[in-house]
Amino acid sequence: MRYLLVVPRIVNNIGDWYWFPTGISYIAASLKTAGFDVKILNLNHTEGNLCDIIRQSVDRYGADALLTGGLTGQYGAIRAVIESAKKIKKGIVTIVGGGIITSAPEHAMRALEYVDYGVIGEGEIISCELCAALEKGSGIHGIPGIIYKNHGRYVITEGAPSVINLDKLPFPDYRGVGLNNLLNMAPNCVGMGGERVIPITTSRSCPFHCTFCFHPSGQTYRQRSLDSVFLEIELLKDEFNVKYISIQDELFGFNRERVTEFCQRIKKYNIKWWAQFRVTDVSKSIVAMLKDANCATIALGIESADNSILKSMNKKITIEKSEKALKLIYDSGIGIQGNLIFGDRAETIETAKKTLDWWKKNIHYQLYLAMIVAYPGTRLYDHAVCRGIIPDPVKFIRRSCPVVKLSQMTDSEYSWLVGQILSLPRELKEIPGDYNVVEINWKNARMTLDGACVSCGRQNIWQDVRLFMTGSLMCRKCAGRHTVPIPEEVVMKVAEKLEVLIQKYGEVVFWGIHSYFYAFAKRLAGKVSGELTENIHYVDESEVRHGVEIFGRKIESPEIINQNKINCIVISVAQYSASLKKTIRDAFADVDIILSISDLPLFEDALN
Incomplete structure (x- = not known):
C-alpha cells in the first residue's frame, strides 16, 4: 500500500x-x-486549491490511504483534507490522529x-501497527x-496502548515535512524572535492536572535522556543551522538536576531557547x-x-509564588x-x-488576557457536557470550540468582562516608539x-509582520x-474595500472578534460612510461575546x-481563516462569498 501523509492547511497565505x-x-x-511507502504533502507550502492539490497527489502517487491529524481547534482544516480525499477517491482509507481524536474519540469521529x-493517544506505534494490519488484510x-x-456505531479496540519510550523513537522527519520553508521566517510571537527557529520536544505530557488542560500524549509524564536530546540538537545545528530552539514540552522545568545539566550542555552551541516552567520551580539561582545558558524566554x-x-x-x-517568579525573571532580563x-x-x-487590577499594576510583565476554553478532554469540558452547558459535543467541535459560560456570572457581568479583555490590551500595551511603515505587501x-x-x-526593523x-x-x-x-493606510484600504462589498452585497458580516480587530473596528468606524455602517454586523460563535458593544453596534450570534439573508462574510480573525472557511461554508451554504480580512485589500483585483 501507498500512504499519503497530509499536513492540514492552517495558514491564511502560503x-x-x-x-x-x-x-x-x-x-x-x-x-x-518501519519501511512503509510514505509520501508527505504539506498544504501550508503549496499554492492552489486544496482539493485540486490533494487530487494531484493522490493520482500521481497512487495513494491507497491518507493520514492526517491535529488539534481540535484545527477541525475545519482537518475535515477539509479527509472530505476532499473521499470525494476524490471513494475507496481511499482515511486515518486521523492527534489531539482531536484523543481528546474525545467518538465526538470527533462524528464531527469529522x-x-x-x-x-487514540501517541500515534507512532499505533499507526505502524494499523498500516501493517491494513496491508496484511488482518483484523485490527x-x-x-x-x-x-x-x-453504524463507533467501536474502540480493547486494551491500553503501550507508553512509548521516547528515546527509542526516530527523530522527527523535519526535512520531509518541510522545515526548510519556515527557517527564514521570524515568528514574532510568544516571546520568540529572529529566524531559524526550530521546535524540539524533550518530554511528553505533564505531571499536573489543571482543569482547563488536556495532555494529547497521555497522562504519563516522561522525559527523553539528554544524550538523545543533544544528538537531535547536533543534527539540527548541522543540517539547518538552528539559531533558536523552541522547546515544545508542556513542562520543561520539572526536574532541577536535568535542567542544570541541559544548561551546562546547551551553552557551547550559542543557541537561544524558549521553555515552559512552573512558578514553583523558579528561583534566583x-x-x-x-540566563547564563542563553535562555531567551521563560513561559509560565x-x-x-x-x-x-x-x-x-x-x-x-x-x-x-507567581509574583516572586515573575519579578526574578523580569529583573534578569529574560x-x-x-x-x-x-x-x-x-x-x-x-x-x-x-485579576484585571493586578494585571494593570503589573503591565510590564506583558501577560496576555483571554477567556477560558472548555477544550475536549479537559475536566472543564466534561463538566460542561454533563451540565448541558455544551448540549451537543459534536456541534461544539464543528464550531471550533467557542467559549461557553461556565461560571455563575450574569450576562451583563460577562459582557463587561469580555469588553475589558478586548479593549485593555491595546489601550495599555505600548507600540514601538516613532514607528515607521517601511513597506506593505498587500x-x-x-x-x-x-x-x-x-x-x-x-x-x-521588523520584517514580514x-x-x-x-x-x-x-x-x-x-x-x-x-x-x-495599526497603520492608517491599512485602515483606509480596508474601509475602501468594505464600501465596495456593501455596495455589491448589501450587508457584510465580520466573523470573530479579538483584541486586534476590536481596536481595528474602532478605527474603521470613523472611515466608512455613516449610512453604510448600519450594514455592518459583528458576529462571534462564543455566546459570552454576544451583546458586547463594539462602537455603536453589538456583537451578534451568527x-x-x-x-437577514446576508451573503458576504469577512473572517476578521485572519490566523484562523483557513480552518474557519470550511466550518462557515458548511453552516451557511447559501452565502455568496467568504473571505479573510487579509484578502480584503485586493478584493477588486480578485474579481478582475
Whole structure:
C-alpha cells in the first residue's frame, strides 16, 4: 500500500509562519523507519486549491490511504483534507490522529464524518501497527487505541496502548515535512524572535492536572535522556543551522538536576531557547543559570491573580509564588510569556476585577488576557457536557470550540468582562516608539516596520509582520514585546474595500472578534460612510461575546446571517481563516462569498 501523509492547511497565505507540526513529523519518521511507502504533502507550502492539490497527489502517487491529524481547534482544516480525499477517491482509507481524536474519540469521529480509523493517544506505534494490519488484510481488534465505525456505531479496540519510550523513537522527519520553508521566517510571537527557529520536544505530557488542560500524549509524564536530546540538537545545528530552539514540552522545568545539566550542555552551541516552567520551580539561582545558558524566554502558567480561582483550576500555585517568579525573571532580563484566563467555574465579577487590577499594576510583565476554553478532554469540558452547558459535543467541535459560560456570572457581568479583555490590551500595551511603515505587501498581507524599543531604546526593523494579527513585536536586544501598530493606510484600504462589498452585497458580516480587530473596528468606524455602517454586523460563535458593544453596534450570534439573508462574510480573525472557511461554508451554504480580512485589500483585483 501507498500512504499519503497530509499536513492540514492552517495558514491564511502560503508563506505565513505557523507552528511546525512536530507530531506529524514523528509519525512520518516512524512510518518510514518501519519501511512503509510514505509520501508527505504539506498544504501550508503549496499554492492552489486544496482539493485540486490533494487530487494531484493522490493520482500521481497512487495513494491507497491518507493520514492526517491535529488539534481540535484545527477541525475545519482537518475535515477539509479527509472530505476532499473521499470525494476524490471513494475507496481511499482515511486515518486521523492527534489531539482531536484523543481528546474525545467518538465526538470527533462524528464531527469529522469521513474518517475510517481514528488513532487514540501517541500515534507512532499505533499507526505502524494499523498500516501493517491494513496491508496484511488482518483484523485490527488486537491493536489498542483504534476507533472505527462498525455497523453504524463507533467501536474502540480493547486494551491500553503501550507508553512509548521516547528515546527509542526516530527523530522527527523535519526535512520531509518541510522545515526548510519556515527557517527564514521570524515568528514574532510568544516571546520568540529572529529566524531559524526550530521546535524540539524533550518530554511528553505533564505531571499536573489543571482543569482547563488536556495532555494529547497521555497522562504519563516522561522525559527523553539528554544524550538523545543533544544528538537531535547536533543534527539540527548541522543540517539547518538552528539559531533558536523552541522547546515544545508542556513542562520543561520539572526536574532541577536535568535542567542544570541541559544548561551546562546547551551553552557551547550559542543557541537561544524558549521553555515552559512552573512558578514553583523558579528561583534566583535557576534564573541566573538560565540566563547564563542563553535562555531567551521563560513561559509560565499564571492564569489568575486570585488564589480561590487558582485552587478551582487545580493549579497548585498561589499568586504570591507567581509574583516572586515573575519579578526574578523580569529583573534578569529574560523574556516572559504568560496568560491570565478568565471565566473559570468559580469565577465571580469580584475575582475577575481583582485579576484585571493586578494585571494593570503589573503591565510590564506583558501577560496576555483571554477567556477560558472548555477544550475536549479537559475536566472543564466534561463538566460542561454533563451540565448541558455544551448540549451537543459534536456541534461544539464543528464550531471550533467557542467559549461557553461556565461560571455563575450574569450576562451583563460577562459582557463587561469580555469588553475589558478586548479593549485593555491595546489601550495599555505600548507600540514601538516613532514607528515607521517601511513597506506593505498587500498580496501576502505583511508589512515591514522600524521603530524604537520602548524599554531599551534600541532601533529595530521588523520584517514580514502579518497584518490583522494579534502577535507581538519583539526587541532584538532586550526581548521586550510591543503591540503591533495599526497603520492608517491599512485602515483606509480596508474601509475602501468594505464600501465596495456593501455596495455589491448589501450587508457584510465580520466573523470573530479579538483584541486586534476590536481596536481595528474602532478605527474603521470613523472611515466608512455613516449610512453604510448600519450594514455592518459583528458576529462571534462564543455566546459570552454576544451583546458586547463594539462602537455603536453589538456583537451578534451568527444566526443574524440567516435572519437577514446576508451573503458576504469577512473572517476578521485572519490566523484562523483557513480552518474557519470550511466550518462557515458548511453552516451557511447559501452565502455568496467568504473571505479573510487579509484578502480584503485586493478584493477588486480578485474579481478582475
